[in-house]
Amino acid sequence: MDVMNKPNVTVIGLGQMGAALADAFLSAGHPTTVWNRTPGKADALVARGAVRAATVAEAVAASELVVVCVLDHPAVRELLAPVAESLRGRVLVNLTSGSPEQARAEAEWAAAHGIGYLDGGIMTTPPGVGDSANMILYAGSPELLAAHRATLEVLGDPVDLGPDAGLASLYDAGLLGLMWSVFGGWLHATALAGADGVAAKEFTAVANRWLKTVSWFLSTYAEQIDAGEYPGSDATIDIQVATIGHLLEAGEARGIDGRLPRLHLELMREAAAAGHGGDSYARLVEIFRGE
Incomplete structure (x- = not known):
């Protein structure tokens, strides 16, 4: 795809993970608009070519695809509820960690406002974002994921879990439990051998x-x-x-x-x-x- 024709993307939330997401979009040549409650967190990304939005409304208006990665689901709703009408007809990709029940509630809220919705689970740490060897789990509309796969795959390998918006969070929780169990067993075994x-x-x-x-x-x-x-x-x-x-x-x-x-x-x-x-x-x- 020609860099000049790559779709615009908005990233809301520039903690370590959100900044890594925005950086991956920029590295792949996507025009990227960013917003964070503390504007200074966008400085490094703006220096690389990102556009700093002054408000959430401005950030949402800049792109068809809006990616949000903030502290928790209540923060997502706090930020986006006031701009629900501006989000109508756009696609919201929520990569904020939460429970399956919270993800399903966000999907219902989005549907009620005419917003396309995908919920995601990032199965790596910030340094791993952008590496196709790492998975990002998506749940929600398979049609939306297919339509935006070329954009989202710059973040990691997109894994489609189907239409139930709660499954990405459910898999995320289960896989983290598996990880901690493996870590625990390995640490015990390493101590034993050591x-x-x-x-x-x-x-x-x-x-x-x-x-x-x-x-x-x-x-x-x-x-x-x-x-x-x-x-x-x-x-x-x-x-x-x-x-x-x-x-x-x-x-x-x-x-x-x-x-x-x-x-x-x-x-x-x-x-x-x-x-x-x-x-x-x-x-x-x-x-x-x-x-």
Whole structure:
């Protein structure tokens, strides 16, 4: 696409993430209008060619595609409710973190005012914005995402989650939980190996290979969860209860905090006590569901 023909984009909110979004649009050659409650935060972007809007209304009027990334959803509504009529007929891309319920409420508000709406989850930190290896999740109108994909893909790989506007926030929350669980397990394992003098970098090189196998398990277990059947053909819960004992013993011998593996053991014992010891680890999903 010719740079001169690239569509205008407005970015409202210039915290670390909002500034990174605006920077990515500028780097891709999009005429970019920016607004922030503290005008000085736009200085570096203006120096690179962005247009500083004096008001939110001015920012909204500058572009068909309006991207907002502020502190929370109440802040989104506070900023945009007064300019709802100016937003009519435009597309609002809300990349503000929030709950699925908040995202659905914003989608309803936008629809009531004739505003196209996409809700998004940015699955990277600000330095990763603009890298196609990183995902940005979108939920809302698939037609709007398709129409603006060429513009939005400069921020990262756009992943379409479908018309339910709450799904980007839901996936975001779940994936962050997965991330923290992986971090916790890795830190515990690194502390364990480090107690015997293994450098974190050395251990992690092997751990990264192991995570590829773990990824295979996730795909296999996902099929079991969807089917509601948990054959223990790979490794039963009973076997894993015995195996985790080795981890706990090694940790105790080295003075490593064992709260995390003990939580896993507690969950597995609960499933076994309910008569599911011969099932796969995926059976534990029903404990999280409260079933």
